[in-house]
Amino acid sequence: MDWLNLLALLWLIAGNTTLWVAYVNRTHALPLTCGTLHRLRRVHDVMIILVPLLLIVGLGLTGPKLLLGGSWAKLTPFWWAFVGVCLLGGMQLVFVTIRNILQRAPEQLIDKQSETIDIADKLGAKPVEPGKYYRLAMLPMNEQFEVEFNQKTFQLESLPAELDGLSILHISDWHFMGTLSQSYFKQVSDLLAQEPVDIVCFTGDLIDSMKCVEWIPETLGKLKGKYGNFFILGNHDWYQDPDVIREAVSKIGWVNVASETVELEIDHAILQIGGDETPWMGTSPEFSEIAHFRLLLCHTPDNLQSARDSHVDLMLSGHNHGGQVQLPLVGPVYSPSRFGTQYASGIFWEAPTLLHISRGLSGRHPLRYHCRPEVTRIVLKAVEVSPEKPHEPGVD
Ligand SMILES: [Fe+2]
Known part of the structure; x- marks a missing residue:
């Protein structure tokens, strides 16, 4: 030899x-x-x-x-x-x-707190139903049930002082299919509902089996942002019946921002929230000049250049699930993106846009190694704050 x-x-x-x-x-x-x-x-x-x-x-x-x-x-x-x-x-x-x-997080990330909660431990058993991919979910050392509850603080020069301290719950890719039982998503929703937040954003891929549409009120329906809840759908919703899914989420009070924008006035600052489901559905939203801060919900991070062209300040994405399995040194392998694994998950600063890509909570295949599911509370900090709202000491 x-x-x-x-x-x-x-x-x-x-x-x-x-x-x-x-x-x-x-x-x-x-x-x-x-x-x-x-x-x-x-x-x-x-x-x-x-x-x-x-x-x-x-x-x-x-x-x-x-x-x-x-x-x-x-x-x-x-x-x-x-x-x-x-x-x-x-x-x-x-x-x-x-x-x-x-790869390093950009300087806009000024603080990160993280707590991992094993949902299977909390429930007393793995929340899995017999059926497709059941065996994958039961594999030893599978991190599918170890959910990371993150809080990430971003400091942005473009954030108006009036929006200093604004909190956004970013959740993505829940993939209701039936293999992971409803109790998994209910438990995560219950934990999230305990923490007050200003805005809740969901960035697509909710349903992988239409029989699970009825789970929506008991899961997403538990979440309530002070200024509202906003959502778009993803390619997996497109594979199913997006009209029915959109209607079901709208019915629980969430605002559909796909292909359009909505404006929120907070302390005289206008926050504009847009949604982009391309290339699967609709068109990219058109932001207006009146916005003081532009927030984009976009299922795939592949649309980053379009967001930059629209002067989006903060873009929230999912879709790639962090690759779900990450190898030592190599990192993620499978990531359905034009850029391969470059934007599998994480935080990226490509001026003037800060991009946050969630690893999501689930996937069609309930399998995770070195890539825990995540939910993230984002806190925005301004560089200059108004005299009425001074920075908390020690945060900056
Ligand atoms: Fe997904």
């Missing part, structure tokens, strides 16, 4: 896998039907098994017999082209790993 060549072949296999994962991530960012996405994913499933077999058999054991003492000089032009493509994938893997290691 030529161990050095074995390592080289393993590297090529990793590069090939990286390329097919990139293909799945990019195609799943498109507004395609479930059936089409399923078929595209099958190509990925076949190729990440077939190509390694080809490399081991075609290069390692036959042809140039690299695993049996053969030489790279015997590779045909076809194999050199094949190896070249895999090497490109390997370089991409190195790039993604370095980017993940170097």
